[in-house]
Amino acid sequence: MDLLSIKNPSFLKDLSTDQLEGLSQDVRDFLIEKLSVTGGHIGPNLGVVELTIALHRIFSSPDDKFIWDVGHQAYVHKILTGRASEFDTLRQYKGLCGFPKRNESEHDVWETGHSSTSLSAAMGMAAARDIKKETNYVVPIIGDGALTGGMALEALNHIGHAKTDMIVILNDNEMSIAPNVGALHTILGKLRTDGKYTKAKDELDYLLKKIPAVGGKLAATAERVKDSLKYLLVSGMFFEELGFTYIGPIDGHSYEELERNLRSAKKMKGPVLVHVITKKGKGYSPAEQDKIGTWHGTGPYKMETGAFLKSSTTAPSWSGLIAEGVQKAARVDPRVVAITPAMPVGSKLEGFAKEFPDRMFDVGIAEQHAATMAAGLATQGMKPFLAIYSTFLQRAYDQVLHDICRQNLNVFIGIDRAGLVGADGETHQGVFDISFMRSLPNMVLMMPKDENEGQHMVHTAFAYNDGPIALRYPRGNGLGVEMDADLKEIPIGSWEVLKPGKDATILTFGTTIPMALEAAMALSNNGIDVEVVNARFIKPLDEEMLHRIVRKDTPVLTVEEAILQGGFGSSILEFYEEYNYSSDLIHRMGIPDRFIEHGEVDLLLNEIHLTKESIVSTIEKAIKNDPQNRRVVL
Incomplete structure (x- = not known):
């Protein structure tokens, strides 16, 4: 047809x-x-x-x-x-x-x-x-x-x-x-x-009709017989x-x-x-023949053989990198356990499950249960890693707030597929977790610039003992950077300067760092010297560095692959308000106040003007419009 x-x-x-x-x-x-x-x-x-x-x-x-x-x-x-x-x-x-x-x-x-x-x-x-x-x-x-x-x-x-x-x-x-x-x-x-269910049910109905409808004890006995027969036969x-x-x-x-x-x-x-x-x-x-879910959803493949068309990159997948870090931690700390709501394959936890079957919990499609179970484990001194996609973490918001954060429990949440995910579209774009996570008391929220920093953040998360901590990481593969042999703790709330500059500052993290560095290079060619900061801790902020940046009295641009409302840029505005700084020089770039549909991530970023070119244009306009001899209001 x-x-x-x-x-x-x-x-x-x-x-x-x-x-x-x-x-x-x-x-x-x-x-x-x-x-x-x-x-x-x-x-x-x-x-x-x-x-x-x-x-x-x-x-x-x-x-x-x-x-x-x-x-x-x-x-x-x-x-x-x-x-x-x-x-x-x-x-x-x-x-x-x-x-x-x-x-x-x-x-x-x-x-x-x-x-x-x-x-x-x-x-x-x-x-x-x-x-x-x-x-x-x-x-x-x-x-x-x-x-x-x-x-x-x-x-x-x-x-x-x-x-x-x-x-x-x-x-x-x-x-x-x-x-x-x-x-x-x-x-x-x-x-x-x-296969005999329907037949047994029909025969049961016929049999029950033979029981006489009489009163008193005999009627009660008949009802009990009916119930017993139902459970016996059906x-x-x-x-x-x-x-x-x-x-x-x-x-x-x-x-x-x-x-x-x-x-x-x-x-x-x-x-x-x-x-x-x-x-x-x-x-x-x-x-x-798929027994583990590989063919649930796929990328392109060779129709004749079923072989997947692999990416040319040799960099590790983000999910695989984080899962490997958790597995390494479990080898030296028997308190480390992993929990996933029906995503052991997507979260790359198959290796953990094989090595530590008694410490791996796939709870099925039950995000709320997964979060509160993690909290229960933490009350008993365990170190649970909860692997959950950003879009599905939305379903466990109350449990993260009420059961994890309110009790200030040591739960490590791996927020997989954070940011735009592309083809799955608006129901799966991981762009809301910053807004709803950073408002929770006791929560630490971080995102690495590359896979090397990512492995150190996993180590940092398990070493942290002062409450819940969450690590955002995107869909896809890392950048292919060199990996350190020795793991180190990153001071909680610390940022790093990737490029110094005197004329303006870009605050960003995660997937938008390469974009910011490229924009800074383009601006440098135009005679504008821009500082680029890896704001790797979305919460808490590096307030010491922020005070230094404010006192430069130059434009500040925040860039995030997340919803602007209540996001990282909003936290910078809140910082300015808290310390009575004028926020006139603050500019924000991110996901606008709408749902983002499906498509290749680069095309989506271009559609919402979250690009290198937009960063360049925004900073050039900010510098051009900045009044001369402006002073910070202290």
């Missing part, structure tokens, strides 16, 4: 089973080819081809609402709703988003990118439907990994209690980004292997006890099973959970 000719999914209702099977293969071939060029979430999408087609065949989007949890498995949905022609631009600047996007299509009714939100959103949509006395179906599609998120369990509890009409699709492929963990995973494992009572009618498990690659059970679910009142078993990466051997 010509996928580019698809305008909407209505054509599916007229296809035969053979035609549906052919369409499935066409979709898989299309995804394998297109994603080999653009990269993307290939594993999740190959696994839901038949499921997505069946949903669009049995239901009528957009009247019926499909809510995709996380959303990285919505590529097939995008193809069926008329967006196949845009897949050459997938996750590219100004191109097709890798997640559902409401302004892309009327069929995208919910935007996501973080897990475990679909059920709560579905409850809201179903409640609105009922208030308006409408009759459409609300169909959230959630993965087994996302069920470990507390928000999903809260929603299950509410939906079951309210007896809301809803059809929940549990897409069970035994993996989220990495193999799933926990008691819920065990429960689902039992359900997967118990292993999958977890969802039933929550108030759902459970259907499954069913083969998520069988159109006959999918359609029969989805049609049955449509006839039922109250909440229904359809448990669908799928194979992540189905139809592409390298992805099918």
